[in-house]
Amino acid sequence: GEDVEQSLFLSVREGDSSVINCTYTDSSSTYLYWYKQEPGAGLQLLTYIFSNMDMKQDQRLTVLLNKKDKHLSLRIADTQTGDSAIYFCAEITSSNTGKLIFGQGTTLQVKP
Amino acid sequence: DADVTQTPRNRITKTGKRIMLECSQTKGHDRMYWYRQDPGLGLRLIYYSFDVKDINKGEISDGYSVSRQAQAKFSLSLESAIPNQTALYFCATSEQAGGSKRDTQYFGPGTRLTVL
Numbered sequence: 048g049e050d051v052e053q054s055l056f057l058s059v060r061e062g063d064s065s066v067i068n069c070t071y072t073d074s075s076s077t078y079l080y081w082y083k084q085e086p087g088a089g090l091q092l093l094t095y096i097f098s099n100m101d102m103k104q105d106q107r108l109t110v111l112l113n114k115k116d117k118h119l120s121l122r123i124a125d126t127q128t129g130d131s132a133i134y135f136c137a138e139i140t141s142s143n144t145g146k147l148i149f150g151q152g153t154t155l156q157v158k159p
Numbered sequence: 160d161a162d163v164t165q166t167p168r169n170r171i172t173k174t175g176k177r178i179m180l181e182c183s184q185t186k187g188h189d190r191m192y193w194y195r196q197d198p199g200l201g202l203r204l205i206y207y208s209f210d211v212k213d214i215n216k217g218e219i220s221d222g223y224s225v226s227r228q229a230q231a232k233f234s235l236s237l238e239s240a241i242p243n244q245t246a247l248y249f250c251a252t253s254e255q256a257g258g259s260k261r262d263t264q265y266f267g268p269g270t271r272l273t274v275l
Contacts, residue, residue: 055199078262089249090202090266135201139262146217147192147251147264149201 053136053150060158065123067153069136072117076138079112081121084133084152093121093134123155131157162186163267165250171273178237180270182250190255191233192264193217193225196247205248208233240274247271 050072059065071079077098082090096103096110096119103110109122119136133152163184172178182191189210194202194217204217206225214225222244226234237244248271251264 051201080263082266089268090251092263092265095263137202146204146207147202149203151199151201 051136051138051148051150053134053153055151056154056156058156058158059126061126061128063126065121065126065130065155065157067121067123067134067136067155069119069121069150070117071119071136071138071148073138073148074114074117076117078139079110079119080135080137080139080147081108081110082135082137084135086132090135126155126157128157128159131155163250163252163265165248165267165270167270168268169271171275172240173275174241176240176274178240178272180235180248180250180272182233182235182267184231184250184252184265184267186252186254186265187230188252188254188265189230190253191227192251192253193223193233193235194249194251195219195244196249196269202249205235237272237274240272242274245272245274 052070080095081093083093084090094105107124111120133154135149135152137147137149166181192207193205196202203219205223208214208227211227224236247269249269250267253264
């Protein structure tokens with residue numbers, strides 16, 4: 048079945064890099080997404096990667112996709128206190144009807 | 160102005176009451192979705208609609224109903240609210256669904272519902 052797993056919590060110091068990891072089970076994934084949820088707010092689309100790509104970079108964000116291991120990661124360079132939030136990974140597969148399968152979310156805590 | 164809006168943003172109600180949560184979008188998207196978020200569980204799909212005449216159940220539709228009044232409006236109803244429906248509810252839209260960039264979903268700010 049379809050399943051997306053994330054670790055629940057990550058703590059880093061301001062200025063360090065953060066790496067948030069995600070694993071998924073459905074090999075027919077087409078697009079994989081990272082969403083950010085700040086306290087009391089909705090979900091903001093951060094970035095996405097198509098399944099035929101290995102890497103995507105967007106300013107401080109780097110997404111790595113290992114399709115063989117079904118592993119996705121989000122690296123945030125020079126993490127700032129404003130990056131403190133919950134980060135969700137999600138997938139859409141070609142076999143479903145546009146349904147997003149979400150992970151549980153990783154809470155990123157950035158210490159000054 | 161926000162592309163996807165939800166009303167109300169917060170609601171406290173009592174067990175047994177009927178509640179309607181509303182979602183409007185100005186993105187011109189055909190697809191709309193309702194999710195609920197519970198701590199540690201991520202988001203789970205309640206209902207989705209691919210156009211005004213096409214409504215489908217998601218993984219947790221029991222106790223909920225929906226109405227797609229127009230392309231831009233999608234409402235979620237709790238006919239008789241119960242405490243375990245206390246959650247954060249999100250509406251989302253997408254241009255299409257079929258394995259392309261246009262599947263990308265855009266979310267509203269959420270409605271926090273508390274059922275006492």
